[in-house]
Amino acid sequence: SAVISQKPSRDICQRGTSLTIQCQVDSQVTMMFWYRQQPGQSLTLIATANQGSEATYESGFVIDKFPISRPNLTFSTLTVSNMSPEDSSIYLCSAETSEKTQYFGPGTRLLVL
Amino acid sequence: LAKTTQPISMDSYEGQEVNITCSHNNIATNDYITWYQQFPSQGPRFIIQGYKTKVTNEVASLFIPADRKSSTLSLPRVSLSDTAVYYCLVARVSSGSARQLTFGSGTQLTVLP
Numbered sequence: 050s051a052v053i054s055q056k057p058s059r060d061i062c063q064r065g066t067s068l069t070i071q072c073q074v075d076s077q078v079t080m081m082f083w084y085r086q087q088p089g090q091s092l093t094l095i096a097t098a099n100q101g102s103e104a105t106y107e108s109g110f111v112i113d114k115f116p117i118s119r120p121n122l123t124f125s126t127l128t129v130s131n132m133s134p135e136d137s138s139i140y141l142c143s144a145e146t147s148e149k150t151q152y153f154g155p156g157t158r159l160l161v162l
Numbered sequence: 163l164a165k166t167t168q169p170i171s172m173d174s175y176e177g178q179e180v181n182i183t184c185s186h187n188n189i190a191t192n193d194y195i196t197w198y199q200q201f202p203s204q205g206p207r208f209i210i211q212g213y214k215t216k217v218t219n220e221v222a223s224l225f226i227p228a229d230r231k232s233s234t235l236s237l238p239r240v241s242l243s244d245t246a247v248y249y250c251l252v253a254r255v256s257s258g259s260a261r262q263l264t265f266g267s268g269t270q271l272t273v274l275p
Contacts, residue, residue, distance in 0.1 A: 050208070080261065091249065092206070092265045141205050145261075149194060149253065153205035 051076055051144050053154035061160045062132055069128045070157045072142035077122035080145035083115070085138045086156070092141065098125040132161045166250055166266040173272050180237045182269050184250035187231050195226060196251040197235045199244075200268075206249060209235065237271075245273045 052075040062068050072081065081098040096117055097105040104117035119125045129136050137160050143151045167185040174180045186195070194213045198206035210217055212224040212233070223236040237244060247268045254262040 053205075082261075082263070091267050094263050097261060148211075149255075150196065150208060150211050151251070151253075152208055153198075155205045156203075158203075 050150075051078060051146055051152040053142060053144055053152055055142060055154040055157050057157060058155065059158040059160075061162065064133050064161055066132055067128055067130045068132065068159060069126050070140055070142070072125045072127070072144075072154055074123045074144045076146075078144040078146060079122070081119060081125045082143045082145070082151065083117060083125070083127045084141040084143065086141060087138050095127070095140075098127075098142075129159065132159075134161045137161045166252055166264050168248075168250060168266040168269045170267070171270040171272070173274060174240055175274050176241055177239050180240050180244075180271060180273075181234050182237075182248050182271065183232055183234045184266050185232045186250070186252050186264075189230050189252060190254055193230075193252050193254045195224070195230075195233045196253065197222070197224065197233075198249045198251065200247045200249065209248075240271075240273045242273050242275060244271060246271060 054073045056071045083095040084092040085095055086092045094107050095110045098117050098119040100119045100122055114130055116128045139156045139158050141153055141156045143153045145151050196211040197209045199209050200206045210219055210222045210224045212226050214226050217224045225234040247270050249268045250266040252264045
C-alpha cells in the first residue's frame, strides 16, 4: 500500500490568486494523479503527473490553469491558477503502486471567494 | 473509455450482506477494476481490486463474471460504520504508462440499525 499526505488540508482564497497543493507519498511510485471532486459528486481526473516530463491533462483541463510539478518519485504539486469561485472543490491526489492499485490522499478543500 | 454505471443508493440493515454492482459494458481486455469507500470529508479508501473471477480479502469480496461487463462488491455482515459512498473504478493501461481512469458515479450505502 501507500500512505499519501496533502497540504494544505483546506484553504479559503480570494479570486484571482493561485494556490499550490502539495502531495507526498511514503514510497516511490511511478504514477501519480490529480483529481477534482465537487460535493456529492464522483471524482474527475485532472491529469497524470509524470516524473521527468510534462503532465498529461484530461479533456477540459489545461496546463496554464492547473500547472503540475513532479520533481521526484514521491512528490507532486498542483497549482490552481487565477482562481474563480467555480474552482471551489476538493482536490485529491493519488498514487499507483506496482500492483496497479491507486491510493488516495485525504484531499484539499478549497473555497474561492 | 469504459463507461460505468452504479445504483445511486442502497439501504441495508446491520448484519446483512450487501452486494453493489457496477456495470462496465465496454471494458477492454487490459482494464482492471477497483472499489473504493469514501466517508464525508475524506479521500477514497481502497477496498479491493480484481481483473477476473473472484477476489476476497479481509473486508470484502469482488465477483467478476467471465464477460467482465460488470463487477459486484460484496460486503459481509455490514455495520453502521459501513455507511458511506462506494465507487467502482475501471482503469485502462494505454500505450506506455498512460492510464484511462473512469470512476462510477458512486453508490450511497446506508446501513440501518
